[in-house]
Amino acid sequence: MIPSWKPDWPQAKANLTKWWEHKGLALDVTAPRRKPIEDIPEPKKPADLRTAYTDPVYRCSAAEHRMARTFYGGEAFPYYDAILGPGSLGSFLGAKPGFSERTVWYDPCIEAPDSFGPIRFSTKGNEWWDIHIALIEEGRRRAKGRYLLGVPDLIENVDTLAAMRGTEPLLMDLYERPDWVKARTEEINQAFFAAFDGIYKLVKDEEGGSAFAAFDIWGPGKTAKVQCDFSCMISPEMFREFVVPCLSAQCQWLDCSMYHLDGTTAMQHLDALLGIEALDAIEWTPQAGKPKGGSPEWYDLYKAIKAGGKSVQAINVKPEEVLPLIDAVGPEGLFVMVDAPDEDSAREVLRKAGRG
Numbered sequence: 423m424i425p426s427w428k429p430d431w432p433q434a435k436a437n438l439t440k441w442w443e444h445k446g447l448a449l450d451v452t453a454p455r456r457k458p459i460e461d462i463p464e465p466k467k468p469a470d471l472r473t474a475y476t477d478p479v480y481r482c483s484a485a486e487h488r489m490a491r492t493f494y495g496g497e498a499f500p501y502y503d504a505i506l507g508p509g510s511l512g513s514f515l516g517a518k519p520g521f522s523e524r525t526v527w528y529d530p531c532i533e534a535p536d537s538f539g540p541i542r543f544s545t546k547g548n549e550w551w552d553i554h555i556a557l558i559e560e561g562r563r564r565a566k567g568r569y570l571l572g573v574p575d576l577i578e579n580v581d582t583l584a585a586m587r588g589t590e591p592l593l594m595d596l597y598e599r600p601d602w603v604k605a606r607t608e609e610i611n612q613a614f615f616a617a618f619d620g621i622y623k624l625v626k627d628e629e630g631g632s633a634f635a636a637f638d639i640w641g642p643g644k645t646a647k648v649q650c651d652f653s654c655m656i657s658p659e660m661f662r663e664f665v666v667p668c669l670s671a672q673c674q675w676l677d678c679s680m681y682h683l684d685g686t687t688a689m690q691h692l693d694a695l696l697g698i699e700a701l702d703a704i705e706w707t708p709q710a711g712k713p714k715g716g717s718p719e720w721y722d723l724y725k726a727i728k729a730g731g732k733s734v735q736a737i738n739v740k741p742e743e744v745l746p747l748i749d750a751v752g753p754e755g756l757f758v759m760v761d762a763p764d765e766d767s768a769r770e771v772l773r774k775a776g777r778g
Contacts, residue, residue, distance in 0.1 A: 423628055427459055427489060427500045427568045434497045435631070438640050441497075442678050442702055444733050447753035449496035449744075449777055450638050451760045453768035460490045460568075471521040475506050476553050478560035485561075489569055493765045495772050497757075502565065503635040504557035505574035506550075511610070512577070512585035513550035514617055515541055530588040535599060541586075541606055543613035545620065558624050571625035572635040573646065578614040579668050580652045583607055593655060596664065603664060611668045615675055618644065636682070637705055637735060638759065643677025647705065654687040661691045666698065673700035680735060685709035689723070696730030703733035703757070715759070716743030724751045733757065741771045748775065 424431045440446030465483040468474045475481075482502060489500040506519060507526025513519050516531035532538050545551050554574060561571045577585075583606055584592045595603050622644055626632045633640045636647040650665045673679040680703040681695055687709075695704060704727045706715060713719050716739030724747075727734040733755035739747060741762050748756065762768035772778045 423567055425500060425567060425569050428494055431499060434499060435640065435642075438497050439642055441733055441755060441757055442641055444728070444731070444755035446755075447748065447775075448735075448757040449760070449772065449775055450498040450758065451493075451495035451762055451768045451771050452498045453493045453495070453762035453765050455491050455493045456765045458490045460486075462487045462490045471523070475521050475526070476557070478556050481557055482560045482564055486564070486569075493768050495768050496775075496777050498638060499633070499640065500569035501572040501633045501635075501638075502561040502569055503572045503574070504554060504561060505572075505635045506554070506557075508575045508636070509577040509582065509585050510550070510554060510574045511614055511617055512582045514543055514548055515582070515586060515610070515613060517586045519550065528585040530586055530591075532587040535587065535591075535595060535602055541609040541613060543616050551617070554621070555624070558621065562624060570627070570633045570640070572633040573618065573621050573625055575634070575636040575647065576614060576617060578610060578648060578672060579650050580607055580665055581650055582610050582614075584652050589652070589655075592652070596656070596660060600664070604667075607664065607668050611671055614672065618646065637680065637737065639678075639680055639735075641678030644675070645678040646676050647680050647682050648672055648676075648701075649682035649684065651682075651684050651688070653691050654685060658690050658694060662694050665691075666694055670698050670700060673698055673702070676700075678702055680705055680733075682707065686712065692723075692726065692730075696727070696732060701732060703735060703755075705735035705737065705757075707737060714738040714740070716740050716747050718746070718750065721747070721750045724756070728752070728755050735759065741767055744771055745774055 437446055438448055441448040464487045465480055485502045494500055512528045517528035520527050631642045632645045634646050653661050679701055682705050684707045715736040724734045735757035737759045739758050739760050
């Protein structure tokens with residue numbers, strides 16, 4: 423099926439597939455449309471924050487209003503994102519989410535680790551799972567072939583354990599009860615597989631491909647962004663001991679996996695990531711105060727990732743930075759995300775890159 427809001431989707435899919443294979447360029451260019459593709463009114467935002475996050479009708483209406491007014495150029499595509507906030511898996515496992523205007527956080531649920539017991543995922547009586555499924559089902563009911571549905575940004579591994587336990591207590595656990603940390607992380611992996619499978623069955627396309635909510639990725643099969651932001655606080659040795667085993671298993675289970683490398687303090691783990699054979703790609707997010715993803719400051723990093731046999735994604739690239747980035751790093755296995763100020767600028771980026 424070709425989404426009617428993305429008529430060039432077959433070519434975009436082909437280009438994205440080549441990118442995963444480290445063979446081609448993926449150019450994701452979005453901008454406000456000159457004219458909405460469909461006249462969809464903006465829904466009134468609920469006064470209650472929880473309702474604004476969880477009401478399926480409001481969430482889908484707001485998403486359709488935004489998508490209808492967005493130009494999707496190159497490999498960019500419209501998709502309904504049923505995410506509540508990064509880290510949904512933690513809420514399925516007992517961490518209670520809290521809502522603000524800009525983000526979602528999670529209150530830890532493991533106070534006494536030695537008596538907490540195994541971490542198990544079940545859909546029965548699971549409030550936050552039911553909320554996610556209701557959000558997705560509303561999109562399935564209303565999409566009508568216009569746009570794709572995305573897997574929410576579940577998050578996994580030690581990051582989910584940190585949400586359930588608390589960051590500082592978990593840092594102490596690495597020293598005081600390392601076997602407990604490893605056992606719980608393996609259980610979180612199994613929970614990730616089960617939750618992902620349940621959602622994937624609802625959002626996959628007719629060929630089994632799937633979109634993932636974070637970083638606008640689509641792949642031919644089970645596709646996800648994976649991460650460990652907790653890694654910024656631990657040594658490379660600890661990363662290899664506590665993170666790499668479950669991360670490797672996760673990448674092997676997925677058909678297409680992209681690691682979210684977040685900030686310069688995470689760069690110390692690049693060698694370990696490049697050593698994970700099943701990992702397909704690495705995305706780079708510079709922290710606040712650093713140049714954005716299109717800066718020449720990151721060219722060597724992108725080259726190193728590609729030399730390590732992985733595809734690479736550069737985000738927050740300015741229109742004028744696109745061609746210098748492609749020239750410096752090479753198009754093969756490069757994914758460039760651009761948010762242009764208007765449709766004319768977006769089309770100019772595509773034209774200059776030979777994609778107009």
